[in-house]
Amino acid sequence: MRSFLFLALVLSGSVWGQLDSVRLMSIPSVEIVRAIRKEITQTRVIEKDVIETLAPADVGELLQKLPGTTIRSYGAIGALKTVSFNGMGAQHSAILIDGFLTQNLLAGQINLSQIQVEGIGNVSLDDDELKNRLLPVKSRLSGTTLLLGSGLLYKSREKGADLDINLGMGSFDTYDGGLRFKQSLDRSFISAFGYYRKSNGDFFYSKDNGVYSSIERRNNNRFEERVASIASGIDFSKTWSGRLRFAGKKIDQELPGAIILYNDYQDERMTTGELSADIDIAYNGNSNHVRSYYSGVLRETVYLDSTYLNQNGFLRNLYREQGHTIGYSSFHVFDQAKLETGASLGIETLFTEGVHLNDPLRATIAGFSRFEHNIGNWDVYYQLGVYIVSQHQLEGQRNYRRLMPRLKFLYSGARWLNSFELSNTYRLPSFNELYFGGIGNPNLIPENAYQFKYSLTKTIHKGKLRSVFDLWMNSSYVDNKIVAVPTKNMFVWSIQNIQKTLSGSFVFANKTTISLKDVALNTTINYQLQSVLDISDPESPTYLHQIAYVPIHTGSVDIGVKAQRVQMNVSNYFVGFRYVLNENIYENLEDGYFTTDISLKYTLLDDQKHRLSVQGLVKNVLNVQYAFIRGFVMPGRNYLIKLRYGLN
Amino acid sequence: MGSIKLSIIFVLTLVLISCKKDKPEPVTINEFNNGIVVLCEGLFQQNNSSISYIDKKNESVSNGVFNAINDRYLGDTGNDLLRYGNKIFVAVNASSTIEILDANSLEVVSQVVMETGGVAKQPRFLEPHNGKVYISCFDGFVDVLDTITGSVLKRIPVGLNPDGMVQSNNRLYVSNSGGLNFPTMDSTVSVIDLNTDTELTKITVGLNPGDIEVSSNGNIYVVVRGDYGVVPSKLVKIDPITLQTTDHMIDVLEINPFGTDEFLMTYENGNVVSIGVFNTMSEQLTNSDLINTANINTVYETIFSEHDQLIYVLDAMGYTNTGYVRAYDVSGNFVKDYHVGLNPTDIVVLP
Numbered sequence: 001m002r003s004f005l006f007l008a009l010v011l012s013g014s015v016w017g018q019l020d021s022v023r024l025m026s027i028p029s030v031e032i033v034r035a036i037r038k039e040i041t042q043t044r045v046i047e048k049d050v051i052e053t054l055a056p057a058d059v060g061e062l063l064q065k066l067p068g069t070t071i072r073s074y075g076a077i078g079a080l081k082t083v084s085f086n087g088m089g090a091q092h093s094a095i096l097i098d099g100f101l102t103q104n105l106l107a108g109q110i111n112l113s114q115i116q117v118e119g120i121g122n123v124s125l126d127d128d129e130l131k132n133r134l135l136p137v138k139s140r141l142s143g144t145t146l147l148l149g150s151g152l153l154y155k156s157r158e159k160g161a162d163l164d165i166n167l168g169m170g171s172f173d174t175y176d177g178g179l180r181f182k183q184s185l186d187r188s189f190i191s192a193f194g195y196y197r198k199s200n201g202d203f204f205y206s207k208d209n210g211v212y213s214s215i216e217r218r219n220n221n222r223f224e225e226r227v228a229s230i231a232s233g234i235d236f237s238k239t240w241s242g243r244l245r246f247a248g249k250k251i252d253q254e255l256p257g258a259i260i261l262y263n264d265y266q267d268e269r270m271t272t273g274e275l276s277a278d279i280d281i282a283y284n285g286n287s288n289h290v291r292s293y294y295s296g297v298l299r300e301t302v303y304l305d306s307t308y309l310n311q312n313g314f315l316r317n318l319y320r321e322q323g324h325t326i327g328y329s330s331f332h333v334f335d336q337a338k339l340e341t342g343a344s345l346g347i348e349t350l351f352t353e354g355v356h357l358n359d360p361l362r363a364t365i366a367g368f369s370r371f372e373h374n375i376g377n378w379d380v381y382y383q384l385g386v387y388i389v390s391q392h393q394l395e396g397q398r399n400y401r402r403l404m405p406r407l408k409f410l411y412s413g414a415r416w417l418n419s420f421e422l423s424n425t426y427r428l429p430s431f432n433e434l435y436f437g438g439i440g441n442p443n444l445i446p447e448n449a450y451q452f453k454y455s456l457t458k459t460i461h462k463g464k465l466r467s468v469f470d471l472w473m474n475s476s477y478v479d480n481k482i483v484a485v486p487t488k489n490m491f492v493w494s495i496q497n498i499q500k501t502l503s504g505s506f507v508f509a510n511k512t513t514i515s516l517k518d519v520a521l522n523t524t525i526n527y528q529l530q531s532v533l534d535i536s537d538p539e540s541p542t543y544l545h546q547i548a549y550v551p552i553h554t555g556s557v558d559i560g561v562k563a564q565r566v567q568m569n570v571s572n573y574f575v576g577f578r579y580v581l582n583e584n585i586y587e588n589l590e591d592g593y594f595t596t597d598i599s600l601k602y603t604l605l606d607d608q609k610h611r612l613s614v615q616g617l618v619k620n621v622l623n624v625q626y627a628f629i630r631g632f633v634m635p636g637r638n639y640l641i642k643l644r645y646g647l648n
Numbered sequence: 649m650g651s652i653k654l655s656i657i658f659v660l661t662l663v664l665i666s667c668k669k670d671k672p673e674p675v676t677i678n679e680f681n682n683g684i685v686v687l688c689e690g691l692f693q694q695n696n697s698s699i700s701y702i703d704k705k706n707e708s709v710s711n712g713v714f715n716a717i718n719d720r721y722l723g724d725t726g727n728d729l730l731r732y733g734n735k736i737f738v739a740v741n742a743s744s745t746i747e748i749l750d751a752n753s754l755e756v757v758s759q760v761v762m763e764t765g766g767v768a769k770q771p772r773f774l775e776p777h778n779g780k781v782y783i784s785c786f787d788g789f790v791d792v793l794d795t796i797t798g799s800v801l802k803r804i805p806v807g808l809n810p811d812g813m814v815q816s817n818n819r820l821y822v823s824n825s826g827g828l829n830f831p832t833m834d835s836t837v838s839v840i841d842l843n844t845d846t847e848l849t850k851i852t853v854g855l856n857p858g859d860i861e862v863s864s865n866g867n868i869y870v871v872v873r874g875d876y877g878v879v880p881s882k883l884v885k886i887d888p889i890t891l892q893t894t895d896h897m898i899d900v901l902e903i904n905p906f907g908t909d910e911f912l913m914t915y916e917n918g919n920v921v922s923i924g925v926f927n928t929m930s931e932q933l934t935n936s937d938l939i940n941t942a943n944i945n946t947v948y949e950t951i952f953s954e955h956d957q958l959i960y961v962l963d964a965m966g967y968t969n970t971g972y973v974r975a976y977d978v979s980g981n982f983v984k985d986y987h988v989g990l991n992p993t994d995i996v997v998l999p
Contacts, residue, residue: 210720258693261723262743262761265768307767309786310829311808356831485966541969577668580694583969586669587696587712587990631693 043067043457043470043509043524044125048151051120053560053569053599055168055617055642059120059148060112064573065556066125066146067509067526068472071112072549074632077174077199078223078253081112085125085144086474087503087532087550088449089481091427092143094136098153098245100278100295101136105321105348105362108430114251114272116227118166118178118195121151134282134291134329137342137366141385141404143425143451143476152191153231153243156184163647170617170640172221173200188234195227201254203635206625209261218633220254220267242281249274258631267306274299290330297323318353321431327366337373350431357435360393364428370406381408387426393435393442402426402446416458423451429482433495441495444482451476464516470509477502498536501547505530520562527555534582542582549629551578551592567601580630593626595619611646675716677701680752684960685713685736685996686973687729688989692742697726699738699754700988702973704956709986711970714747718756722747729994732776732795736996739783744768746783748798751998758798762791775813775820777842782820784810790822790838792845802845806838812860814868817888818842821868823857824850831875837868837886851891853884859902863928864909871900883913885931896931906952907978912938912959914947921947923961923980938980946971953997958983962992 046065056062060081064071072090074080082090090109095102097120102110126145139145156162164180176197183190201221207214229247236242255268280293301319308315327344346364350357368385383406390399406423426446434440455472481499506529514521532547534540546552553576560569576592579585597619605612616639623637683703688711690696699714699722714722723743730737731751738747746760762769762785770786780801783791786809792802807824814821820842826834836850837857854872861869868886883896883903899916906912906925913926913933921944925935939961941947948964948971959980963972971992975983 210715210718212720259695260693260742261695261721262740262745262759263724263763263768265744265763265766267766308828309767309770309788309809311826311832485968541965581691581968581990584669585970586671587698587970589669631695 042468043511043526046123048121050560051117051123052615052642052644053567053601054558054571054597055599055615055640056117058113059115059117059123062117062120062123063112063146064554065524065526065558065571066123067470068125068474068505068507068528070528070530070550070554071628073628073634075256076203076218076221076635077172077197077201078113078221078225078251079255079632082109083112083146085146086451086453086472086476086507087501087505087530088143088451088476088478089427089447091430091447092425092449094139094142094145095148096135096139096145097148098150098278099133099135099147099280100245100293101138101325103295103297103323103325103348104299104430105323105350106301106319106431108428108433114249115148116178116195116197116225118176119150119152119180119193119227119229120148122149123147124149134289134331136293136295136325137327137329137344137368137385138346140329140340140342140368140370140383141366141387141425142427143423143449150193152180152182152193152229153233153245155189155233155235156182159184159186160648164644165646166642166644168640168642171638172203172635174198174640188232190232191230193227193229193231195225197223197225199223203638205633205636207259218256218259218635219264220256220269223251223253225249225251225253239285240281240283242279244279245277247274247276247278258629259633260631265307269304271302272299273301287333288330289333290328292328293326295323295325297321315354317355319355319357320351321348322350323348334373336375337371340370340372341368343367348431350435355436357431357440358394360391360431360435362392362428362431363390364388368404377412379408379410379412381406381410381421383407383423387428387446389428389446391434391442396442398442400445402448415460416456418457419453419455421451421453423453425449425451427482429495433482436495439484439494444495445480445497447482447497448479449476450479465512465514467510467512470507472505472507474505474507475503499534500536501532502535503530503532518564522560522562524556524558526557527553529553542584545582545584546579548580548582548588549578551576553592565603565606567599567603569597569599569601571597571599573597575626575628590627590630593624594622595624595626596621609648611644611648613644615642615644616640617642672711675701675710675713677703677710677713680754681998683998684973684986685729685731685754685998686962686986686988686992687726687738687994688971689726689991689993690724691968691990692725695721695724695743696990697722697724697740697743698989699726700973700986700992701754702986702988707984709988711989713754717754727771727993728773729996730774730776730781731996731998732781735795737774737781737795739771739774741770741772741786742768744770746771746774746781746793746798748795760793760798760800764803772809772811773813775815777815777820782813782815782840784813784822786810786828790820790840804840804845804847806840806847807836807850808834810838811858812871814860814862815842816862816866816868819848819888821860821862821870821886823853823860823870825856825858825873827856833875835872837870839891849891851886851893853886853893854882854895855879857884861903861905861911863911865928867928869903869911869928871902881916883926898926898933901947902950904950904952906959910934912950912952914950923947923950935980939976940980940982943982944974948991949993951995952978953995955997955999960995962995964991964993967991 084090124147162182168176178195181192207216231245233243251272257266276297282291299321303317305315325346329342331340348362365388370383372381385404387402404424408421411418429444452475460467478501480497483499508527510525532550534542555574557572574594579588581588599617601615603613627633686700688698700711701713723740725742727741728739736749744762748757772784775782781793789803808826811825812823820840822838824834824836833856839848856873859871870884874881883900885894901914903911911926923939927934946964949962951960959976961974972985974985
């Protein structure tokens with residue numbers, strides 16, 4: 001605790017002390033510049049109507065529409081999906097829902113298929129202009145932050161009740177239904193969300209084996225989830241406000257595993273139960289803004305393999321995680337400057353049965369101080385972050401500390417934005433990596449990443465046309481990368497800090513809207529060229545080879561037309577070839593794929609009181625056989641019908 | 649300057665890797681003799697077990713031979729290769745199959761699906777005897793396979809996750825590893841009467857027994873692997889008459905017959921993997937460094953071929969890269985190496 005207080009004191013006091021000597025010029029058009037910036041970052045945002053139009057099965061399917069992302073998907077509904085940005089590992093990203101950090105202590109990366117898309121109202125990639133939200137400290141220290149908003153933790157502009165109901169049915173015997181309710185009063189709101197989905201999940205696919213091909217059924221895909229949350233908020237005064245949310249989740253699913261030739265006897269399943277609480281209190285004065293927050297999660301995951309050949313004749317592993325984080329974030333706005341600070345304390349514990357992780361506990365103190373000042377068209381950001389981590393388990397204790405500097409220059413023109421950023425980030429090893437029986441390595445140190453980003457964004461307004469062009473270039477060097485490697489033999493693996501990677505990526509994104517009299521046409525184009533090379537050992541056969549499962553080319557093209565009550569969207573997604581192992585040889589090559597989804601939505605009713613729409617989707621229209629991860633095939637052509645009703 | 653050079657290398661590499669790798673030329677082999685059949689295990693859940701063929705006549709290597717000849721893949725995690733009569737047997741662990749090949753053409757004669765009651769048996773190792781092949785199966789049995797009909801004649805219950813096998817004096821000794829019960833693995837060796845195909849007894853040898861061999865004087869030697877952490881590995885001798893055990897505290901990884909009274913022994917010396925010679929008469933490491941392992945990345949298997957009097961070291965190259973078969977003479981001098989498929993785990997030398 002002494003360390004925590006000391007940290008807060010050092011980070012806050014030292015920079016506050018510098019402010020006296022900062023002389024700043026006044027530019028009256030700052031707010032206009034901010035508005036322009038918000039507009040020109042539109043390529044990095046997905047709004048609610050687009051989410052509804054795409055009707056993705058989960059957040060993972062949605063995020064592949066953001067530039068610079070790589071989604072790893074291990075199958076259909078409910079299967080593991082993770083996201084990484086700019087060639088960095090998934091654990092270098094922070095995912096926030098309504099400003100609260102989502103956590104997975106066990107794996108260290110969020111399974112996007114367990115975030116229900118029906119509860120999400122908007123998505124945005126991190127941007128400094130969007131970060132005036134007093135976000136948790138860890139998001140400031142991560143390589144990339146992804147912000148998901150449910151819309152349920154904010155008071156509506158107008159008083160009254162909002163109710164949204166959606167019902168869906170589709171292929172694989174999938175049925176779902178959701179309900180969102182919010183009552184906004186003068187100074188408070190209360191909201192609730194509930195969602196249920198059930199799917200048989202089985203589908204047919206083409207199994208290729210040499211010159212032979214057969215149509216097989218992908219079994220063991222049953223999936224059922226129940227989600228509920230309740231939230232409330234109150235404005236205590238003009239400057240003070242508070243929010244709280246309680247949420248619960250239960251997922252029961254079968255795991256089909258990888259396709260193994262000649263062996264179709266796997267029978268694995270997993271249940272996940274989760275309870276979470278998020279509370280914050282914020283002060284928003286004229287120039288001082290402070291938010292203190294608490295996030296807690298209890299998660300129990302039970303993994304069952306009824307065909308496992310151990311003494312019991314089955315494998316049942318139970319993981320019970322607890323994570324509690326308290327912290328604060330604040331900023332003080334000067335004429336042409338802003339000082340932002342934050343600190344948090346996190347306690348994470350894990351209890352297991354059936355697997356030996358020795359009940360670890362980890363305490364993490366994180367903090368940052370960030371100073372931003374404006375000189376003419378330039379904004380300059382200086383940030384220093386820190387992690388102090390203490391890990392305990394039966395076999396001992398390990399501590400480490402890390403300082404993380406970050407520097408950013410941002411140049412704003414009338415309709416364009418230029419930014420350069422240098423940063424140093426870390427990602428902590430997960431409990432699995434540290435302690436998983438026989439594999440984990442308690443001596444792991446955090447992965448260390450140095451990143452350079454350059455982005456150029458430009459908007460064009462010509463008559464009815466509005467277009468935003470976004471161009472990024474990223475380069476990163478990751479040291480002590482945490483990887484699993486076989487050691488004694490094929491069956492004995494160990495997690496080690498041995499890999500070094502050098503990555504570079506080029507991202508192009510464009511969002512264009514043409515608004516005519518009764519018709520609006522919008523297009524979104526994303527393309528990413530990325531290379532992530534193994535530079536660990538010049539003597540290794542994989543030296544300067546592309547890391548496994550990083551596609552060199554990814555892209556998407558979406559075209560939407562809205563004419564009065566009809567809205568049509570054609571969504572295309574492309575993933576280029578990649579290698580299943582780091583050795584870039586033909587045998588490890590996994591071909592790319594291209595999928596197309598078509599959506600048609602008709603609004604039956606839309607007045608001030610009621611909204612009613614019906615939507616039909618055909619996913620994977622061309623019935624392409626594809627898989628991101630070898631052996632984890634995805635469904636072919638499938639259908640979905642959605643009915644949405646809204647009451648104001 | 650260093651960073652400029654690295655940037656140039658990076659850009660050039662990006663250009664190079666942006667091109668897809670071409671498919672290798674298809675394999676055309678007319679006859680399989682005077683060569684080496686190499687089983688490449690692949691990686692679990694990748695379905696990329698394969699067979700490479702080293703043609704000793706022209707010193708060429710053909711990879712992906714099984715697929716090229718049989719128009720289908722071998723499967724997932726090929727563990728063992730056995731020549732018996734004019735057939736070659738392959739145990740494919742994760743796919744849970746036994747592939748029976750014609751030894752002259754490598755064409756599949758039949759595929760035995762190893763399944764019982766909806767559970768994969770997961771075959772591990774093969775041992776021939778009297779027209780039958782004994783198969784250690786991870787589900788706790790040794791299956792007796794009729795090599796003519798390809799049918800399983802009998803299932804002999806043994807310990808947990810049976811692994812290595814060796815026969816001596818009409819008995820089959822089976823290491824019960826219990827590897828899937830980590831960290832409370834099995835610690836026994838089952839003794840099976842090959843006349844009745846029944847288990848006679850179990851001998852306790854230590855945690856996680858694996859590789860098992862017989863010496864010229866009839867003693868059985870077992871590599872007991874421990875828990876790869878606190879409990880170290882050791883070599884345990886079983887007296888075939890009294891069934892008493894004697895421990896040799898060597899950090900041993902594997903043993904293989906080498907001439908009359910010797911084993912090639914792969915062992916760890918600190919963090920260094922060494923290949924030496926263990927004399928079964930003196931029960932000493934008579935040569936602690938027969939082969940210089942400095943140029944071997946990952947010693948996965950060491951096999952002495954009586955036919956060509958060469959020692960073949962199968963180098964798994966970190967288990968995630970395509971491997972090498974490295975040949976040495978009996979004095980440990982390097983002869984030649986051959987680039988083969990992913991994780992070479994066993995060979996059959998064809999005369």
